[in-house]
Amino acid sequence: MLTAVLLFLPLAAALLLHFTKGGTARALALGASLVEFALAAFVAFDFSRHGSGPYNLDYAWIPSAGLNFHLGLDGLSLLLVLLTTFLVPLILLAAFRRDYDNPSAFYALVLFMQTGLLGVFMALDAFLFYFFWEVALIPIYFLAGAWGGERRIAVTLKFFLFTVVGSLLMLAGFVYLYLQTGPAASGLAAHSSELSAFYKLKLSAGEQSWLFWLIFAAFAVKMPIFPFHTWQPDTYTEAPAPATMLLSGIMLKMGIYGTLRWLLPVVPLGVSQWQRPVIILAVIGVIYGAVIAIRQRDMKRLIAYSSLSHVGLMAAGVFSLTQIGLQGAVVQMLAHGVNVVGMFFAADAIERRTGTRHLPDLGGLTRRTPLLSVCFLVMLLSTVALPLTGGVVGEFLLLAGVYQYSAWVGAVAGLTIIFSAVYLLRMFQRSMLGPDSSFSATITDLTGGELLVFVPLIVLVFWLGLFPGTFLRLSEPAVSSILTAVGR
Amino acid sequence: MTSIILLSVFGIVQLFLGFLRSNKVLLPGALLVLLAVFGANLADWNHAPQSFFNQMLTVDHYTVAFTGIVVLTALLLLPFSRSYVAAHEPNLAEYYALLLFSLVGAVMMIGYDHLLMLFVGIEILSISMYVLAGASKRDSRSNEAALKYFLMGAFATGILLFGIALLYGATGTFALSQIAPAVAAPANASLQPMLYVGILLMIVGIGFKVSAAPFHFWTPDVYEGAPTFFTAFMSTVVKTAGFAAFLKLLAVALPAAQGFWAPTIQAMCALTLLLGNVGAAVQPTAKRMLAYSSVSHAGYLLIGLVAANGSLTGPAASGLFFYSLAYSIATVAAFGVLKLVADQRGRDDYAALNGLGKTNPLLAFVMTVAMLSLAGIPLTGGFFGKFFLLTAAAGQGHIGLVVFAVVMSMVGIYYYLRPIIAMYLRPAEGPNAEAVPVDGLQAFTLGLLALLTIALGIVPGFLSGIL
Numbered sequence: 030m031l032t033a034v035l036l037f038l039p040l041a042a043a044l045l046l047h048f049t050k051g052g053t054a055r056a057l058a059l060g061a062s063l064v065e066f067a068l069a070a071f072v073a074f075d076f077s078r079h080g081s082g083p084y085n086l087d088y089a090w091i092p093s094a095g096l097n098f099h100l101g102l103d104g105l106s107l108l109l110v111l112l113t114t115f116l117v118p119l120i121l122l123a124a125f126r127r128d129y130d131n132p133s134a135f136y137a138l139v140l141f142m143q144t145g146l147l148g149v150f151m152a153l154d155a156f157l158f159y160f161f162w163e164v165a166l167i168p169i170y171f172l173a174g175a176w177g178g179e180r181r182i183a184v185t186l187k188f189f190l191f192t193v194v195g196s197l198l199m200l201a202g203f204v205y206l207y208l209q210t211g212p213a214a215s216g217l218a219a220h221s222s223e224l225s226a227f228y229k230l231k232l233s234a235g236e237q238s239w240l241f242w243l244i245f246a247a248f249a250v251k252m253p254i255f256p257f258h259t260w261q262p263d264t265y266t267e268a269p270a271p272a273t274m275l276l277s278g279i280m281l282k283m284g285i286y287g288t289l290r291w292l293l294p295v296v297p298l299g300v301s302q303w304q305r306p307v308i309i310l311a312v313i314g315v316i317y318g319a320v321i322a323i324r325q326r327d328m329k330r331l332i333a334y335s336s337l338s339h340v341g342l343m344a345a346g347v348f349s350l351t352q353i354g355l356q357g358a359v360v361q362m363l364a365h366g367v368n369v370v371g372m373f374f375a376a377d378a379i380e381r382r383t384g385t386r387h388l389p390d391l392g393g394l395t396r397r398t399p400l401l402s403v404c405f406l407v408m409l410l411s412t413v414a415l416p417l418t419g420g421v422v423g424e425f426l427l428l429a430g431v432y433q434y435s436a437w438v439g440a441v442a443g444l445t446i447i448f449s450a451v452y453l454l455r456m457f458q459r460s461m462l463g464p465d466s467s468f469s470a471t472i473t474d475l476t477g478g479e480l481l482v483f484v485p486l487i488v489l490v491f492w493l494g495l496f497p498g499t500f501l502r503l504s505e506p507a508v509s510s511i512l513t514a515v516g517r
Numbered sequence: 518m519t520s521i522i523l524l525s526v527f528g529i530v531q532l533f534l535g536f537l538r539s540n541k542v543l544l545p546g547a548l549l550v551l552l553a554v555f556g557a558n559l560a561d562w563n564h565a566p567q568s569f570f571n572q573m574l575t576v577d578h579y580t581v582a583f584t585g586i587v588v589l590t591a592l593l594l595l596p597f598s599r600s601y602v603a604a605h606e607p608n609l610a611e612y613y614a615l616l617l618f619s620l621v622g623a624v625m626m627i628g629y630d631h632l633l634m635l636f637v638g639i640e641i642l643s644i645s646m647y648v649l650a651g652a653s654k655r656d657s658r659s660n661e662a663a664l665k666y667f668l669m670g671a672f673a674t675g676i677l678l679f680g681i682a683l684l685y686g687a688t689g690t691f692a693l694s695q696i697a698p699a700v701a702a703p704a705n706a707s708l709q710p711m712l713y714v715g716i717l718l719m720i721v722g723i724g725f726k727v728s729a730a731p732f733h734f735w736t737p738d739v740y741e742g743a744p745t746f747f748t749a750f751m752s753t754v755v756k757t758a759g760f761a762a763f764l765k766l767l768a769v770a771l772p773a774a775q776g777f778w779a780p781t782i783q784a785m786c787a788l789t790l791l792l793g794n795v796g797a798a799v800q801p802t803a804k805r806m807l808a809y810s811s812v813s814h815a816g817y818l819l820i821g822l823v824a825a826n827g828s829l830t831g832p833a834a835s836g837l838f839f840y841s842l843a844y845s846i847a848t849v850a851a852f853g854v855l856k857l858v859a860d861q862r863g864r865d866d867y868a869a870l871n872g873l874g875k876t877n878p879l880l881a882f883v884m885t886v887a888m889l890s891l892a893g894i895p896l897t898g899g900f901f902g903k904f905f906l907l908t909a910a911a912g913q914g915h916i917g918l919v920v921f922a923v924v925m926s927m928v929g930i931y932y933y934l935r936p937i938i939a940m941y942l943r944p945a946e947g948p949n950a951e952a953v954p955v956d957g958l959q960a961f962t963l964g965l966l967a968l969l970t971i972a973l974g975i976v977p978g979f980l981s982g983i984l
Contacts, residue, residue, distance in 0.1 A: 093835065093982020094905070156904075163895040175874070175941045182942050186934060193894070194927050201923055208912050217832045217908065218982070 031072060032086040032100050035110070036147050038065050039117075043140035046133045055125055058136035062118040062143070069114035073107055077503060090157065094217045100151040105507035108359060108500055109150040109286055112366050115489070116278050117143050122482045123374050124271040126381060129176055135271075142168040142275060149283050155203040155222040158291065159196065162247070162283065166192055169275060173268035181267045188264040191257070195250035202243030206230060206295065227295045228514060234298045241299030244292050245307075252284035252340045254307070255314030265333035270377035273329065277336050278370040282362045285343055289355065293347075294514035300350070301515075308348045308434065312442050314341030319448035323455070328376040328386040331456055335412065335449060336369050342445055345438070346427035350515055352508060354430020359504040361423025364411065364493050368420060371408035371486045375401065378479055379460060383468045388456065393465035400475040402461050404483040409453045411490045414446050419493025518569050518576055519557040520584055521624050523550065528617035535610025544595065547613045551592040554620075558584045572692065573631035579829050580628040582838050582984060583761040587623045590753045590845040591616065596962045597853045598746050612652060616750070619645035623758035627765075632681045632691040635762055639677065639726065642758060643670050646751055650743040662742025669725070669735040677722025683715030693770040701773035713777055719766065720781060727759035729819060730789040733812045737796070740808035745859060748804070749852030752811040753845040760818050764825055764837060772827030782822050787921055789816035794928040802866040803855055806932055807848070810891060813929065814844050817906060820922060824910035832912065834984040836905035842980070843898030843973050847890035850966040853959070854884040861953045870936050872945020876952040881940040883963040890970045892933035893926050898973025905981060 042061030046054055072084065090098040102110065121139060129135045145168065148161030166189070174185040203222065210226045211219040232240070249257045265273050293300055318338030325331035343361050346354035378401060379394070380386045395402045411418035414425070424446060432439030475483070493500065527550040534542055558581055561567075566577035598612070618641060625638030647670060651663025685691055687708045688699035703709060725732040740748045767778060793813025800806040821837035828834060857880065858873065859865040874881040890899030903926065911919045955963070973980070 089978070090976075091901075091978040091981050093978070094832075094908070160895045163900075167889070167894065167896065171941060174938070182938055185942070186931075186938065189934060190927075190931060193930050197923055197927060201920070204908055204911055204919075208908070217912065 030086075031068070032084045032102065032151065035065070035068055035072065036100065036144060036151065038068070039140040039143040039147070043137040043144070046137040046140070049133055051132070054133035054136055055121075058133075058140060059118060059121050059125075061140060062114070062121055065143070066114040066118055069110050072102070073111055073503070076102065076104075076107055090154070092218065095211070095220045096156050096222055097154050098157060099153040099223060100148075100157075101153045102151060103507045104503040104505065105286070105289065105359065105511075106150045108363060108504055109282055110147055112282070112363050113143060113146050113150065113279050115485070116274070116366060116370055119370065119374075119482050119485060120271045120274045120278070122478065123274065123377065124269075126377075126479065127269070129269065135172070135176065138168040138172050139271065139275065142172070146279055146283070150286060153224045155207065155224065155227060155291070157222075158287075159200050159203060162196055162199075162287075163193075165280065165283065166196075169272060169280060172272040172275070173264060176269040176272070178267040180263070184260075184263040184267045188260045191250050191260045192247075195247040195257070198243045199247035202240050205240065205243075224290070227291075230295075232296065232298070234302065237296040237299030238302050239299075241292070241296050241303050244296065245288070245303075248284040248287045248292065250284075251287070252281055252344060253337070254284075254344055255310050255317055255337075255341065258314065258318075258337055261337060262330055262333040265336070266327060266330045270373055270380075273333075274370045274373050277333070277373065278366040281336070281340055282366060285340070285347060285358060285362055288344070288347055289358070289508075289511055293350070294511050297515040300348070304348050304350065304434075308345050308431070308438055311341045311344040311348065312431075312438055314338065315345070315442055315445045316448070317341075319445060319452065322452040323448070325452075326388045328379070328388060328456060328460065329373070331388075331452060332369065332372050332376060335372075335452060336365070338445055338449065339365055339369075339412070342424065342427050342431075342442055345442055346430045349430040349434040350512065351430040351433045352512060353426050353433065355508045355512065356501055356504065357423050357426025357428075357430055359508065360419070360493065360497055360500060361427055363500060364419035364423045364490070367486050367489050367493070368408050368412040371404070371483065371490075372412065374479075374482055374486075375405040375408060378475065382472050388459040391460040391466055391468065392463040393461075393469040394472050395461045396469065397472050398461075398474045400480065404475065404480075404487065405461065406457060407487050407490060409457055411494070413450045413453055417491065417494045419490045419497075421494060422497040423493075518567070518574070519561070520554045520588065521621055523554045523557060524617050524621045524624070528614045528621070531610055531614040531617060533610075535614075543609055543613050544598065547617065548592065548595055550617065551588055551595065551620075555585065555588045555592060558588060568630065570634070572694075573634045574625065574628045575630045576628060578984060579761070579765070579834070580624075583627040583757060583841070584624050586757050586838070586842050586845055587620060587627070587754045589842075590757070590849055591620055591750070593846070593962055593966060594746070594749055594753070594849050594853070596958045597749070597856055612649065615645045615649055619649070619750075620754070623754055626758040626762040629762065629765070630693050632684065632693070632696075635766070636674075636678060636681060638758075638762070640674065642755060643674065643726070646670075646747070646755060649747040649750070650739060652747060653744045656742075656744075658742035659744060660742075662739045665735055666739045666743075673722050673725035673732070676718050676725075680715045680718030680720075680722055683711050683718065685715075687712035687715060693765070696770040697772060700771060712774070716771060716774060716778055717781070720778060720785075723759060723763050723766070724785060727756050727763065727815050727818070728812050729785050729815045730792045730812065731785075733789065733792065733815070736812055737800075737805055737808045740811065741802075741805050745804065745852055745856035745865070748808070749849055749856070752807070752852075753848050756811065756815065756818075757841045757845055760815075760821075760837060760841060764822055764834065765829065767822055768825050768827050768829050768834075775827060779823060782819055783915070783918060786816055786819035786823060786918060789813070789819060790922055790925040791816075794925045794932075798928055798932045800932075803870065803936055804859075804865040806935070807851055807855070810929070810932070811848065813925065814840075814891070816925070817903060817922060818844075820910045820915070820918060821906050823915055823918065824906070824913045826913055830984050832905065832909035832982070835982045836902070836909045838984055839898075839905050839973075839977065839981055840902035843890060843902040843970065846966055846969050846973070847887040847897070847899055850883050850887035850963065850970065851891065853963060853966070854880045854887070857953050857955055857959065861951070862948060867935055867939045869949070870939040871943040872940070872949050873953070874941040875945045876950065877955070879960060879963060880953060880955065883967045884940060885937050886967040886970050888933040888937055890974070892930045894930070896971060896974045898970045898977070900974055901977040901981065905977075
């Protein structure tokens, strides 16, 4: 029951939002997202006390085809549900800073998307997972398209086509798996698309080899992995800041989560067959994203490439198929979500004040903006993986995992820390420090409302850095069972 | 059976109501008739199959299900007749009467058990449609459409009739239930070529009616020229009835000849998917895009025929039912919005839709839902339509065809996004800044169409697998 409330509360609020305007809409959207977070926190608390919870929800959805509306929570899902419910109120708060046209539609789409995201993280039936996967896409397309920058039409079309083509391939893979379950002769109702039924399938190595790519296509586009990333920098740049935060902070994690839950244990032979090429692609993405980020002058674009670089490391850690690498990916999903949202918010705060995010036009902003500088710097340093921050735990575990797989690959991937220090500190130096620009004298510091966004983010950054055990404990059983299924 | 009687009687009554010359009576009258027919049709559900006219017509689950679709479609379409009919036509009653008569033909095509009944049904439907395609008498494009449709349609009917004659010659019967054993165990082997030519000619004739490639060439011109209201009728009711008849013919009468017709249908299917989707992607106007899209959907529906495996029940038949329903509802919604917009803005290209999200949020929302459904994106009925059909086909081992259909639906996503981009991402400028007038009934119907599409996309369980 609680699971259903958790899933549908944002949707209900989104529907209600259509009847509200202005201040009421804000209050309703924010209130709903806060209640949602409280609910998720309660579930997490309950879950960590019992080690499990009565959070299974299983109804017959389409009986004639054997599909179930099956939701469930384990440690891994729970962490991502927490991340989503934690970030959405902050993203809404960030959206309040700007006067978007038709604000209640904007907030409604954000909440609608939250339902899609939560569904993805909780679904235990393949077609239900696919269903929510696409449900999450529709609102973000409209958020990025209708409120985006000048080149939004072409950019969002590319984004939509890339992701839909990827997810249709995944759907084709799921249909194949689904038809392999149950006796073939007795009609569709005897088949099942339950995750557990997929785990039990005995597929030959040849089948798993191509199924791997069908299913991985959707995840690779979503993350994105080099060379499926070409939609990403443009979309992140053109989308309005809250949409970019949703894309990078949460939606990107759908790809990693999907790989952990729906790829590794389902086609383990395919995974071990393609492990090396995928890790190499991921590490290429790490270096490629970093090198391009160094050359960027647009702050949003720079952060987009930095995100590309960091997600590459997460993917490499996942495909190292080691306990430590997977755990690292889990922590890094949380840390990256927090960091990237913080950085995009800082970039947006600067853009709102100066009207530009072009680095050569900025500079010398720190003197009048001590709070903004500190908040921005904390987010940067956590992304660079400075000790005490959330970034360091994730990156360290990920690199250790990749190193266990291969010392050489680990060494190359390790360059990410140096590179990210280069491009992120360069961004900070160009924008906040350096010679005075035309904005140095007039810029104002963070308002109370903006501080409200940063403070929770910073708290979580240090929590992740100092007490990562809180989160690692939750995910450990889930990660172990995934690795057992893969046979490691 | 009740539905045929009701439709015929009230069709004639509508003609007499024409003396009143008032849309205030005619439209509500037609709506009430269709509601009554819909109810009467549903009342036949869960009865034992009944036969009428010397076993020439059957009322069973199959008939009730598909009749339900065509009547519902007509019912949901009627509110959009209002402004068109009022503006152009002094003799409105005839159009309403013709619509009701054409539904009689559709119901006969769905329920037939005898090739003669099939032919009569197709003719009743087609002749009404020839007239209605030319309903816009002073518009030369509408006249052209009617003439083209009539010439091509008459030709196709001839071919169909020829096919029926040859089939009769080879089997000695018109009754579907007797054709099947005669095909399975031919009395005279030398008549086999006649049988196969007959089957082929019938496939051509019906393929023309449902606009399956390579017999689809008339579709874009006729759909574009005909008044939008009747285009919507043609692309939903005619197609649904045509496919119901097609499936019945192949599954009941000709299962023994599957080795012959299955490859033919598969080839038609692949060609239809290719030409429909690629054609739709390059069209300059939204109306022509919808015309080509209706060709492409004929392709997806043909997959259902291939996968049915000689049965009117089971996943493929249910999938065909679900797909037809989802497709009809979404198409009515799309044409309904397009018609309202075109009436006010005087054009039906993509630019006519620019900024509709600002000026008419309801129209834009309904159009978006319709486009997503036609594209097969989840949360809409169109997704589950494709899902059921393609899963059924994959379960029968038609992997190549399914993969091709999935690739083609990727193309589809591109062109179905174009109206959405125009409505939400492009600004409302010039003449587009004005809101499109929508009356209460139309707004209600549009809302209902969107709701139905979403309901089919979230809880498809209540209608899936009913056959």
